[in-house]
Amino acid sequence: MTTEILRGYLRISQDRQGRSTSTERQDAILTEHCARLGWTYHPNPYVDRGLSASSYGSKPRPDFAALMADLAGGTLGASVVGIYESSRGSRQPAExxxxxxxxxxxxxxxxxxTHGxxxxxxxxxDRRSLREDATDSAYESDKTSERVTADAAVKAAEGRPWGNLPYGFMRVRDPRTGALVAQVPHPQEAPNVRDLFEKLADRWTLAAIARQWEGRGVLNASGRPxxxxxxxxxxxKPAYAGWRVHHPRADREEGLPPRVYSAKWEPLVPPELFDTVQAILRDPTRKTTRAGLGIHxxxxxxxxxxxxxxTSSSERGGEPRHLRCHDRDCLQINQEFIDYLVEEAIIDALTDESLTRRPGGTDERLDQVRAELAAVRLQLTDLAAAVAARKISVLLAASAEPPLRQELARLEALDRELSVPPVLSRFVAPxxxxxxxxxxxxxxSARRDxxxxxxVPGRLGVPTVHRTTDRGWCAAREHERPLQTCVHTVGRRLTWEEAAV
Structure with a gap:
């Protein structure tokens, strides 16, 4: 009589609460049953660890696919497929x-x-029994999903943490029950998160920060830079600014945006710094890959x-570093003086609000703030006029004016914050x-941005270098002797075009 050969399919989706049977335990149970039945247990079972078999699973099960392929190709090497329980095979009736x-x-x-x-x-x-088990398993998955979804929604609305622990935080649990008590800043990791946001706001590139962190020995959870x-x-991650974000599957399917709640944990960065960094990262003019090192x-x-x-920077021919036409080699010019002239113009512009502020109509929030600002200023004007016309007493005006002045100062500060593009906000000064x-x-990298x-046109204009028209020597008084190349001769070749060349 031919001995039956059983090849196991072992699967577990999660074992966080100790209520699931591990794949090792499933393997031991099937081995024990084979010994009792006098069967041979195949030495290479199919194993999918940490993978859901329900329709809610997002990851493929490679060994389940291999099992299906071996059945179809006649390469199973066994006469029986063994599973611990019906739901271990699949929770989807179609599968x-x-x-x-x-x-x-x-x-x-x-x-x-489990059925023996x-x-x-x-x-x-037997086919009907297997199908009934599959239907029951699918129903249990649906009920579990509904419970988890409802629990997640409640925790989100309460601002409580959920899911994987973000870098920079640590979780405090009850030593007796293991229940989550709080999520608090991690003493070593939280300063790194703040450093990341501050550097990005200062226009550091992500690559530069990664290099700097690696040099400091900062490693991720897997022990790598x-x-x-x-x-x-x-x-x-909005969690760093103290926001709890929840995006239910039903909302995603309807194309609805995530739901945002105020979190119960202490934020690692101020919300305004978080918003500044998001604007920088999402700026359509931001380039994440650049030719060369971007050092000029x-x-x-x-x-x-x-x-x-x-133009590109060059030192070819043994000449001092110069800018030259990159595409056609039309011209070249001393780079040191060009850098000086461009830098001086930019620094001057950083103190000029007319060049650094955004125009109205380009940002809905900015337009709203300016409308509120105009309304508060009008109220102050009306208040002064009412006092002058003796329609209200000076005492009443004295009590009404301070809150308006306070609101005026708040809106003016917000107007300045929103008016300056994020790439300039860290530079602008009075x-x-x-x-x-x-x-x-x-x-x-920040200066280049x-x-x-x-x-650009509308601000300083496009700095444009032209061919030399005067090859004579410069005899400016500050020169000890006449020079052929100096900041003056370079300046005569540099113009600021209001239209792109």
Whole structure:
């Protein structure tokens, strides 16, 4: 008599509460049953760990697919497929139906350990039993999903944490019950999160931050350095600003936006800093990949006045570093002086609100703030007029004016914050000395972004270099001797065009 060979399919979706039977335990149980029945247990069972078999699962089950393929191809190497319980195979009736069809065609039976019996898919009653189990399993999955969804919605509305622990936080649990008590800043990780947001607001690139963190020995949960992609994922997490975001599946299917609630944990960064970083990361003009190292200011903005193309930095021919037409080699010019002229123009512009502020009509929130600002100013004007006309007493005006002045100051500060593009917000200053200090303290990547924002038509204009028309020597008084190349001769070749060249 031929000995039956049983090949197991072992699966577990999660074992967080200790209520699921692990794949190792399932394997031991099937081995024990085979020994009692006098069967041979195949040494290579199919195993899918941590993967859901319901319709709510988002990840494929590679070994389940291999089982189906081996049944279809006749390469199973066994006469019986063993599973711990029916739901371990699949919680989807359609999948079970296909599994039954393939097993029936291959003359392979099923053994369910919790039932202690064999099911033959060639038998109509056994097929019905397997289908009923699949339907029951699907129903249980639906009920579990509904419970989890409802629980998640309640926790979200209450601002409580849910899911994976974000980097920068730690969770405090009740030592007796293990229940979650609070989510608090991690003493070592939280400062790194703040550092990330501050550097991004200062226009550091993600790659530069990743290099700096690696040099400091900052590692992620897997013990590896953070990549720029991983840092970007951190930088867009609303949890750091104290927001609890919930996006139910039903809302996603309807195309509705996520729901946002105030979180119960302490934010790691101020909401205004978080908003600034989001604007920077989502700025359509932001470039995440650039040619070269991006270490020269002028190459970001200066154009050739002959062909309209970009300029690049060069030291070829043993000459001092110079800018040259990148596309056609139309011209070249001393880069040190061009950098100086462009930088001086930008620093001057950083103290000029007419060049750094956004015009109205480009931002709905800014327009709303300016409308509220105009209304408060009108109220103050009306209040003064009412006092002058003796329609209200000075005492009443004295009590009404302070709240209006306070609201005026708040709206004016918000207007300044919203009016300045994010790439310029860290540079803008009321005085030249402070603007120079801020400019000197920023990395070149931030300076290049500021140059791109200011050196455009409508602001400073496009800095454009033309061919030389005067090859004579410069005899300016500050020169000890006449010079052929100096800031004056370079300046005569540089114009600020109001239209793109």
């Amino acid at each position: 079970w139906e296909e599994l039954i069809r393939l097993a029936r065609a291959a003359r392979v039976r099923f053994y369910v350990a 019996r064999v099911y033959d898919p060639r038998n109509s009653r 953070f990549s720029p992609k991983h840092l970007r994922q951190l930088a867009i 200011l002028s190459t970001a903005v200066v154009r050739c006045g002959v062909c309209g193309g970009p 005085a030249d000395t402070e603007a120079r200090k801020r400019w000197a303290g920023m990395p070149m 500021a140059a791109r924002a200011l050196c």
